[in-house]
Structures are given as structure tokens and as C-alpha cells.
Amino acid sequence: MISRRHITRGLPILALLALTGLAILGFAALKKDSQALDQASKENIVWAATQLENELLRFTNSLSVFQHGHTDRAIAEIPRRFDILWSRAAQFGQGEVGARLARYDRSAQVVPRLNAVLREHESTLEQLLRGDHEAAHVMEVAFSTLQSDLHELSVRVVRGEEARLGGARDRQRESVTITTLSSAAALVFGVIIVFYLYSQVFRFERLAGAHLKLAQKAQRADEAKTRFLTMMSHELRTPMNGVLGTLDLIAQSELTRPQRRLVDQAGRSGRQMIRMLGDLIDVTALKTDGLRPEVRAASIANIAQSIDEQFSHMARREGVRATTKVEDPRLRVEIDAQRFSQALNYVLEHIVSRVGATDLQMRIWAEPGALNMRIWFLDTRSDLSDPELDVLAKEPEHALNDIASDAFGPSVARDVIAFLGGEISVAKHGSRSGHVLVSVPVSALSDLAPLTVRLEVRSDTVRALCETVVIRAPEVVLCDDDKVAPDVILVEVGGDEETTYVASLRQTWPSALIVAFGAARERAAFDAVIDGLFTPAELRNAISAAMSLRGFEESA
Amino acid sequence: MVGEQVEVRSVPARSMRGTTRSLALAAAVLSSALTSAAIAEEVLLTLSNENARESSPIEWTREDLTALPQRRIQTATEWTDGRPVFEGPLARDVVSRAAGHGERVANAVAVNDYSVEIPLKDFERYDVILALSVDGRELSLRDKGPIWIVYPRDQHEELQDPVFNSRWIWQLDRLVLR
Known part of the structure; x- marks a missing residue:
């Protein structure tokens, strides 16, 4: 049975063909008219x-x-x-x-x-x-x-010409009839088409009105659902905080080892739930409250470190090997770094927990207009499942049937990246490897992020000297906060435990460059060594050389 | 050169023969000793103007007509085979000798008294000629001569309309301007 949609689509073609046919018919009739006229108007x-x-x-x-x-x-x-x-x-x-x-x-x-x-x-x-x-x-x-014969000839000519003109008139009448009929057919056909199109327009207007009402109804329902979800998230966090507080109190009491393990597990689960509830509220707010990204300048190194810090616990727990290569680490970009890290963390968790990756190689880099992070997973515990991988890039077609807690992370990641204006794409390479590419639009800043320098000196005099005179420069920021990963650690060398001390620093801040200030015994243990007095320029040169040497590659 | 209208000769027009040559013609016919000079003296065309009754008709001999600037027209017709080359003076040059009194048409009359009215605009708009020869041969009474009004039919598409066919009057004898 031919559907109405097929009729609507085929109608213009049919109309065109019909009108073309009528036009050809009309032209033929006109030509016939002209020929008949020519014939009739020949020399008498x-x-x-x-x-x-x-x-x-x-x-x-x-x-x-x-x-x-x-x-x-x-x-x-x-x-x-x-x-x-x-x-x-x-x-x-x-x-x-x-x-x-x-x-x-x-x-x-x-x-x-x-x-x-x-x-x-x-x-x-x-x-x-x-x-x-x-x-x-x-x-x-x-x-x-010959007179009578000529007279008969004249009569033959007269009658013959009368017959010829009569034939021409007949042909002219015939062609006029054809022209009239074809014009009438074209008119009738045109009227039918106009009426049909008018009815279609009227029908589509009604459908559009109905769809608009349905859309408004669906939007109201969605808003009500979102409000309920937000309210429930808030309400769930309050008792969960009570649970976590109680668990902390229990953990401070004397417990057997199995009991402590259970309490720890309960605490981790609770905190995970708190985080998920927070993310749920956040994602809901992104969709409904018309929030804008909190864009600030951030160095690529800091963004990478933020992602790494969030993912490192899971990597250790799951025994996943992961390396991150950061290109142009000191280049600053304008981005909502917190949400970008949040999304990437969900992506990495999904790759490990659902895709089953055991070996990750990550690369983060900026290009004109975009910040990219590509995550290669070289091996998985089992053969790759297309739906598990694809869910990172797009919402599953049968989401309602397959809804589960595992779909929450990819959903948050997709929504956040979309909120930032970016996209996630996935690719499969063989049965057990592939990659995920996360790309968000950014505007790169031309200047470099200031260098964070941590001073590890024994003498207050040397510290004061460094702070006030030697490394006072706009591109250098001194920071002794243990929570901030330094770019450079300036170490006043000396003493027997110099090598051990440098090793402990490397373990604490694996990405930092360690520069010796003074005559180092084990020069190879340091990334750079500055003997004697130094200027800020000498310090930066030494640091640049050391950064180039290290390639700014870090491992989690 | 054929295929287009060409002015082949341009000499000053000579004075018309204003007198009747009928007696000379009769004498010539009866004597059967028609000389070429006598032929030249024969009146081929009489031009008159009804709007100027005081002026006498102008009679044209072959010599008078050939003394005017000649034009050639090569064109197909419905009465000839191929595309013959016609030659003769421009019709407007001839009628201009009697025009000037608000005339609009020329009543062309053939030797068999067939007549047709030709708008004088035709002579102004197109290079219509009074053909005296075809393909270099003088037109005689036997082949639609001695004068045949010829339109440049192949040079103007609109002249191929049948309405112009009746204006191709042959064996032209008189032109009466009105």
C-alpha cells in the first residue's frame, strides 16, 4: 500500500512530468496550427x-x-x-x-x-x-x-484548392481542439495539485501544532523529573554524610582486621556514592540551569596532573599500567579544567572497569582551537565489546532497557564534554585494543604558565636570599605547599644523605625537575646543577635544559 | 556579385520622355523592322499621381529606367526555380518623380489589367526594384516582363509572408500614386 508520504514525495515529480507532457502536446498542437496556417496562406x-x-x-x-x-x-x-x-x-x-x-x-x-x-x-x-x-x-x-479544357483545368484547380484549404482548416480545428483540451487538462491538474498541497499544508500545520504541544508537555515532564532528581540527590547526600561520619567514628575504634576492611570498603562505597550524587546534581544543573563553563587559564601540565591524581588511585587498585605524555606542558589554555578532568576521569574509569583495559597510554596536547586527550588501551582482559566502547561516544539506542549504574559514568562524561562544546570519539584496533579521543574547543594563551619552584634549603639565610634576590622574577612562583606539585625543586646540596634525599623527592613529585644548588656529590642524581652564585636567567636556562632532557614525561 | 543587393551603376537620371510613342510603335510593328533604337523608345511604364491632377503622367522607356541607379537582388520566389538575380532601378527612385502630394499607396496595374495596391512604405523600408532583367537577360512580355516588381525577399524574413506575394506584380504597365 502506498503511504501518504510517498504520494507527497512523488507528487511534484508526477506533476512535473504531467505538465511537461501537456506542454509538449500544446507545442505540437501549436506547431500543427502554424503549419496549417502556412498551408492555408500559400499563394492562391x-x-x-x-x-x-x-x-x-x-x-x-x-x-x-x-x-x-x-x-x-x-x-x-x-x-x-x-x-x-x-x-x-x-x-x-x-x-x-x-x-x-x-x-x-x-x-x-x-x-x-x-x-x-x-x-x-x-x-x-x-x-x-x-x-x-x-x-x-x-x-x-x-x-x-483548348478553351473548354482550360476551363475544366480551372475548375479542377478551384475545387482542389478548396479541398486543400478545407483540409488545412480541419487540421487547424483539430489542433485548436488539442490545444484547448491540453490547456484545460493542465488547468484541472494544476487545481488538483493546489488543492492537494493546500490540504497537506493544513495537515502539516495541525501536526506541527500537535507536536509542539507534545514537546511542551514532554519538556514540562522532563523539568519535573529533573527537579525531583535534584531534590532526591540533595536528600540522599544528607543521610549518606551521616553514614560516612559514623563509619569514620567506627574506624577510630579498635577493630579486628576483617572488621576494618569492611568499614574501609563501606567508607569507599559511601564516598563514591557521594561523588556520584554530586556529579548527578552537577550534570542536572548543566542541563536545566543554563550554566556556563567556568573557563580559566590553566597549564596543560596542571590539567594532566589533575586527571592523573583522580585516576591514580583506581589505576593502582586495578593494577593498570598507565603512562601520560604531555606536549607543551607549560602552554596555558582557557578551559573549565575541573569539568574536563571530571569527564576524563569517568572515561578512564569506564575504560578500566567496563572495557577491561590493563595498559593505557595517554597523550594530551593542544592544537589551534582545541585541547585533545587520546587514550590508547593496548590490551584488555577480554575481547572488546562494541556497545561498551561506543557508549562513551554516543547514547545507546536502547538506553532505557539497558539502564544500569555502569552507564552513569559515560553518560556524565558525554554530557560534560558536550557542555564544554567538545566531543568524544572511539576507535577499535583489533579485538583487544583501541583508543578514545576527547576533544574540547579552547583558546590557547600565548604566554607560558609561571614556573612553580619549591625550595628545599636548610639555611634560612639561603632561603631569604633566594626569595628576595635571586629568583624574584615574574615567571617564577615560589611555593612550599605540599598539595601543589612543583615544576622545579631547588635543592641546597650537601651532606651524606644527598642521594637518598633526592630519591625521596623524586618519589613524592615524579614530574618535578630537581636542580642542585651548590656542589653536588652525585651530579647524575640531579636534572641540573648550578654551582656557586646564580642569576634568574641562569636558573631558567638550567631548568629549560633539564625539562628538554626529561621530555616532561611522567608515569602514574 | 550576387546574394545581396548591390548598386551596380549610378549615373545621373535623364529627362523623361513625356510624349506618347504609340504611332511610332504601330509603325514599327507593322514594318517588322524594329530596330534596337526603336525598342528603347517604347514606353514601358506610365507613372501618374491622382493627387496631382494638373500634372501629366510620366512615361518611362527602358532607356529612362536603365539610366537610373541599378540594383541587383538575388532571391528565391514562388514563381521561379532557384535564386535568380534580378536587376533594375529602385522603385522609390521611380515613384519619387511623381510623389510629394501626400500619397500613401501606388496602384500597380499589369498589361492584363490586373492591379494591386502597394503601400509606398514598402518602397521606403525595403530596396524594392522594378526588375528589367533576370540573370542578365532582359525580361520580355513572355517571361513576366518587361517590368517585374521584385522585393528583397531573402534579405528580409518578414517579406516571405504571403501578404507580399500579391505585390510581386509582373508585366507592370502603370503606376498610379494615391
Whole structure:
């Protein structure tokens, strides 16, 4: 059965074909009209045929006048009439008019006979000029015998031409009828199309109105659901905080090892739930409250570190090998780094827990207009499941049927990245490897992030000297906060435990560059060594050399 | 050169023969000793103007007509085969000798008294000629001569309309301006 949609789609083509057909029909009819008109308006040969008859009559009449004594005038008239008759007879067979005339004389051959008589009596004219009445009589008899035949020829021409014109008129009437019918058909067809399209427009207007009402209803329902979800999230966090507080109190009491393990597990689960509830509220707010990203300048190194810190616990717990390569670490970009890290963390958790990746290689880099993070997973515990991988990039088609807690993370990641204006794409390489690419639009800043320097000096005098004189420069920020990962650790060397001390620093801040200030015993243990007094420029050069040497690669 | 209208000769027009040559013609016919000079003296065309009754008709001999600037027209017709080359003076040059009194048409009359009215606009708009020869041969009474009004039919598409066919009058004898 042909659906209404197919009819609507096919109608313009059908209409075009029909109108083209009618146009061709109309053109053919018009052409026929024109041909009929041409045919009807051709030179009227009736005149030519009757003139031949008339001229013969005039000529024989001049001969008769000559014989009856009107000699002077008749003598002048006879050769003139003879020539005129000759010219009329000669017209048959010449040009289109002559050809048409000759067709009427094809059977009777009157004109050829007339031509023969004219040629036969051409010399007789000389006798007439000498006053030979007998010759005139002979000529009159000879020509008069053709008079009735010429008359019949004239009648044939008249009737033939009447029939021809009648045929032309019939053809013209026929073509006019065709033109009228085709025009009427085109008009009727056009009216039908207009009515049909009008009804379709009316129908679509009604459908659009109905759809709008449905959409408004769905939006109201969605808003109500979201409000309920937000409210419930808030309400759940309060008792959960009570649970976590109680668990902390229990943990401070004396517990057996199995009991402590259970309490720890309960605490982790509780905190995970708190985090999920927080993210749920956050994502809901993104969708409903029209929030804008909190964009600030952040160095790529800091963004990478933030992601790494969140993921490192899970990586250790799951025994996942992971490396991160940061390109242009000090380049700053304008981005909502917190939400970007939040999304990436969900992506990484999904790759580990659901995709089953055991070996991750991550690369984060900026390019004009975008910050990208590509996560290669080189091996998985089992063969890759397309739906598990695809859920990171797009919402599953049967989400309602497959809804589960595992879908929460990818959903949050997708929503947050979409909120930041970016996208997530996935690719599979064989049965156990693939990659996920997260890309968000950013505007890169041309200046570099300030260098965070941590001072590890024993002497207060040296510290004061460094702080106030030596490394006071706008591109350097001194920071002793243990929560902030330094870019550079400036170590005042000396003492027997120098090597052990440097090793402990590397373990605490694996990404930091360790620069020795003074005469180091184990120069190889440091990334750079500055002997004696130094200037800020010397310090930066040393740090740059060390950064280039390290390639800013870190491992989690 | 054929295929277009060409002015082939341009000499000053000579004075018309204003007198009737009928007696000379009769004498010539009767004597059967028609000389070429006598032929030249024969009146081929009479031009008159009904709006100027005081002026006498102008008679044109072949010599008078050939003394005017000549034009050639190569064109197909419905009465001839192929595309013959017609030659003769421009019709407007001839009628201009009697025009100037608000005339609009020329009544063209043939030797058999067939007549047709030709708008004088035709002569102004197109290079209509009074053909005296075709393909270099003088037109005689036997082949639609001695004067045949010829339109430049192939040079103007609109002249192929059948309405112009009736204006191709042959064996032209008189032109009466009205």
C-alpha cells in the first residue's frame, strides 16, 4: 500500500512530468496550427489558373476582332495578347506555384498542348501582321479547341484548392481542439495539485501544532523529573554524610582486621556514592540551569596532573599500567579544567572497569582551537565489546532497557564534554585494543604558565636570599605547599644523605625537575646543577635544559 | 556579385520622355523592322499621381529606367526555380518623380489589367526594384516582363509572408500614386 508520504514525495515529480507532457502536446498542437496556417496562406493558384483561361479567351477574342475588320488596333493587340498568353502558359512548371499548378494538369496535359499550339503558331503571327485573315481563323480554331479544357483545368484547380484549404482548416480545428483540451487538462491538474498541497499544508500545520504541544508537555515532564532528581540527590547526600561520619567514628575504634576492611570498603562505597550524587546534581544543573563553563587559564601540565591524581588511585587498585605524555606542558589554555578532568576521569574509569583495559597510554596536547586527550588501551582482559566502547561516544539506542549504574559514568562524561562544546570519539584496533579521543574547543594563551619552584634549603639565610634576590622574577612562583606539585625543586646540596634525599623527592613529585644548588656529590642524581652564585636567567636556562632532557614525561 | 543587393551603376537620371510613342510603335510593328533604337523608345511604364491632377503622367522607356541607379537582388520566389538575380532601378527612385502630394499607396496595374495596391512604405523600408532583367537577360512580355516588381525577399524574413506575394506584380504597365 502506498503511504501518504510517498504520494507527497512523488507528487511534484508526477506533476512535473504531467505538465511537461501537456506542454509538449500544446507545442505540437501549436506547431500543427502554424503549419496549417502556412498551408492555408500559400499563394492562391486559382487566380493563376483562371488567368490562363482568361488570357486564352482574350487572345481568341483579339483574333476574332481582327477577322471582323478592326485591323489596326487588332494588329497591335494580337502579338501582345499572344505574349501574355505565352507567359501565363510558361508559368506552369516554374517555381513552387508552377509545380502546384502542373499537378492539377498531370492527367489532362492541357497546358503542354497549349504550349505546343503556341509554338506551332508563333510563325503564323507574321502572316497576321500582313493582314492574313485566313491564318487568323486557323489560329482561332486551333486555340479555341483548348478553351473548354482550360476551363475544366480551372475548375479542377478551384475545387482542389478548396479541398486543400478545407483540409488545412480541419487540421487547424483539430489542433485548436488539442490545444484547448491540453490547456484545460493542465488547468484541472494544476487545481488538483493546489488543492492537494493546500490540504497537506493544513495537515502539516495541525501536526506541527500537535507536536509542539507534545514537546511542551514532554519538556514540562522532563523539568519535573529533573527537579525531583535534584531534590532526591540533595536528600540522599544528607543521610549518606551521616553514614560516612559514623563509619569514620567506627574506624577510630579498635577493630579486628576483617572488621576494618569492611568499614574501609563501606567508607569507599559511601564516598563514591557521594561523588556520584554530586556529579548527578552537577550534570542536572548543566542541563536545566543554563550554566556556563567556568573557563580559566590553566597549564596543560596542571590539567594532566589533575586527571592523573583522580585516576591514580583506581589505576593502582586495578593494577593498570598507565603512562601520560604531555606536549607543551607549560602552554596555558582557557578551559573549565575541573569539568574536563571530571569527564576524563569517568572515561578512564569506564575504560578500566567496563572495557577491561590493563595498559593505557595517554597523550594530551593542544592544537589551534582545541585541547585533545587520546587514550590508547593496548590490551584488555577480554575481547572488546562494541556497545561498551561506543557508549562513551554516543547514547545507546536502547538506553532505557539497558539502564544500569555502569552507564552513569559515560553518560556524565558525554554530557560534560558536550557542555564544554567538545566531543568524544572511539576507535577499535583489533579485538583487544583501541583508543578514545576527547576533544574540547579552547583558546590557547600565548604566554607560558609561571614556573612553580619549591625550595628545599636548610639555611634560612639561603632561603631569604633566594626569595628576595635571586629568583624574584615574574615567571617564577615560589611555593612550599605540599598539595601543589612543583615544576622545579631547588635543592641546597650537601651532606651524606644527598642521594637518598633526592630519591625521596623524586618519589613524592615524579614530574618535578630537581636542580642542585651548590656542589653536588652525585651530579647524575640531579636534572641540573648550578654551582656557586646564580642569576634568574641562569636558573631558567638550567631548568629549560633539564625539562628538554626529561621530555616532561611522567608515569602514574 | 550576387546574394545581396548591390548598386551596380549610378549615373545621373535623364529627362523623361513625356510624349506618347504609340504611332511610332504601330509603325514599327507593322514594318517588322524594329530596330534596337526603336525598342528603347517604347514606353514601358506610365507613372501618374491622382493627387496631382494638373500634372501629366510620366512615361518611362527602358532607356529612362536603365539610366537610373541599378540594383541587383538575388532571391528565391514562388514563381521561379532557384535564386535568380534580378536587376533594375529602385522603385522609390521611380515613384519619387511623381510623389510629394501626400500619397500613401501606388496602384500597380499589369498589361492584363490586373492591379494591386502597394503601400509606398514598402518602397521606403525595403530596396524594392522594378526588375528589367533576370540573370542578365532582359525580361520580355513572355517571361513576366518587361517590368517585374521584385522585393528583397531573402534579405528580409518578414517579406516571405504571403501578404507580399500579391505585390510581386509582373508585366507592370502603370503606376498610379494615391
